[in-house]
Amino acid sequence: MRHIISILLENEPGALSRIVGLFSQRNFNIETLNVAPTEDATLSRLTVTTVGEDKVIEQITKHLNKLIDVVKLVDLTEGSHIERELMLVKVKALGAQRDEIKRTADIFRAQIVDITPSLYTIQITGDTGKLDAFLAAMQPVGVLEVARTGVSGIARGEKVLSL
């Protein structure tokens, strides 16, 4: 099963490499990885999506917790949560296709953020499934470049991941 693990990490040099290294060292899977500072300058928040049986996920969270730089973590998929990913995609946009691409982008609530005479750059946010669906819809016109942020997430309701 797919899990989204959010981690509060000491904002120390090398902290990120300890996380990434742990996954390769122990043969765990990383599907996406996303990291940025938080409102507290001493902490980064890192979100990783991974796939594995319950036994493996249990080992992943235990080993992450063991890293000295990891302050706190939560497996968001254990409860109700919101997940988002942002994607920037360049597609070929010529002639009649320019209108068709615009209509499709509207249906997905995506925005065209840059244009040239021959292509559109489109920005879209949503969960992974929505982004995959949009990419599939764009395949016939020609996808030239894709940049995705990886999943970021947060629990629904009163639950807060903080110190």
Next chain:
Amino acid sequence: MELLSGADMIARALHDEGVEYIYGYPGGAALHIYDALFRQDKVQHILVRHEQAATHAADGYARASGKPGVVLVTSGPGATNAVTGIATAYMDSIPMVVLCGQVASHLIGEDAFQETDIVGVTRPIVKHSFSIRHPSEIPGVIKKAFYLAGSGRPGPVVIDIPKDMTAPTERYEYSYPKKVRMRSYSPVTRGHSGQIKKAVELMLKARRPLFFTGGGVVSGRACEALTDLVRRLGFPITTSLMGIGAYPQGDRQCLGWPGMHGSYESNNAMHHTDLIICIGARFDDRVTNNTSKFCPTAKIIHVDIDPSSVSKTVRADVPIVGPADAVINEMISLVQGRELANPEALAAWWTQIDGWRAEREGKLYEPAAPGEPLKPQQVVEAVHRVTRGEAFVATDVGQHQMFAAQYYKFELPNRWITSGGLGTMGFGFPAAMGIKMSYPDDEVVLFTGEGSFQMMMQEFSTCKQYGVGVKIINLNNQSLGMVRQWQDLNYKSRHSHSYMQSLPDFVQLAGAYGFRAIKVHTVEELEPALEEVFRNKDELVFLDVYVDPREHVYPMQVPLGSMRDMLLTKTERT
């Protein structure tokens, strides 16, 4: 407050931390630190002949004393040479602090002379690591390093120190922190009481219970409490290779150790038990054999200070995360005044265990008759007799290590010093050296083989410099015995690169350093030679014992089998 340079802060902080010995080797990036060591007399620096030996010596000291071992090396090759020793300590959860010189900050990343990203290189084999970014950080980082190395599940900590951080011209206020608090690290101090109650109820109801304890009981200083609990309950106990000595091995309740070369009764008891009470052991693959056939009828109570050890290889029915001593003491208070639910079942279990013991008694190996090549097992037994089972015993890795574990019976913890997890050849000699320096009045015996010994034999020179009187028992079978055994069993005796055609004359080699050495071939020569070896506690003596190269270590578990599937001799199996 006092103003000190970074280098002086390091020397002072080590003293404030109570460090007695530091094992190391100087080099460019560490020279400011070496100068600071020269100008003080509180911490003794031991100059080894190879950085790997520094880590193993610190490791041996740590295993024997329970205190963190300390290492100082320079950047680049100095630090990379230490890597094997750091990995060895990591695999066996040994507390160690390794100070590495580094090129000056402004050169980092430029492939400067003797530059290696040692924090990156050691990342998977340390509990944690630090890079010093300002000299004023030094006291706090050293305090944290010792706290991390020695608390919770112990392990090695690396501190990377760029040369400019120790410059004599830059001085800062020094004060050594009394306490350390880290928001991201707080090892548990006791187990979950509800889980411990549940475990005790299972223990009292069990019909065929078995304690299985490991290195966590030794490093957790819980051996006395364990012995108390095991004796109160009257259950059998098997200790992992790392846990040897936690419970007196001569005691009837002790079945030896389990696993690939474990005792017949231990492995059978593991297979048939209905309740494993595991404390501070991690069910590694050399213990469990095939996990899908492991202990088919057993429920498992697993006590460990490291949550990631629990349910890693085998599923625990009652997981308890906590330090061994606190959990065992809580168990003792719960069993006090309680009766076993099935005392007659326990009696029958003992009858079964005694039956297994009797089956193999006197059949473990055949001692050499006069004039025949000695058997390595009988050499270990003879050394055990001469030292009354009281010596510190360090080993290298291979057949001699297994024979030492099987035939030297330990009554005390912290005396069996072996590289269990990583299996590092070359570990033994420097480890023995580290132990002897801190326990000069005790006998320190090294069991080694001619293969392992040659990996670290340069340390003769260190022993000469510091007058280290370790007793070296070289079980010389003129081949890499364990490799040869596997080749006999799995490769139709094709001995690919497992024999040595150009062994040195060890007597002359030891003699070159001014040490006495004795060559022994037969049983008649052995006893008088051992007497000579152990006559003077302060003298290093090298005993080169020629043993039968055809000997195998048995029992040996059958690959992919269950615990009880074993080869018992070259011709018998279960």
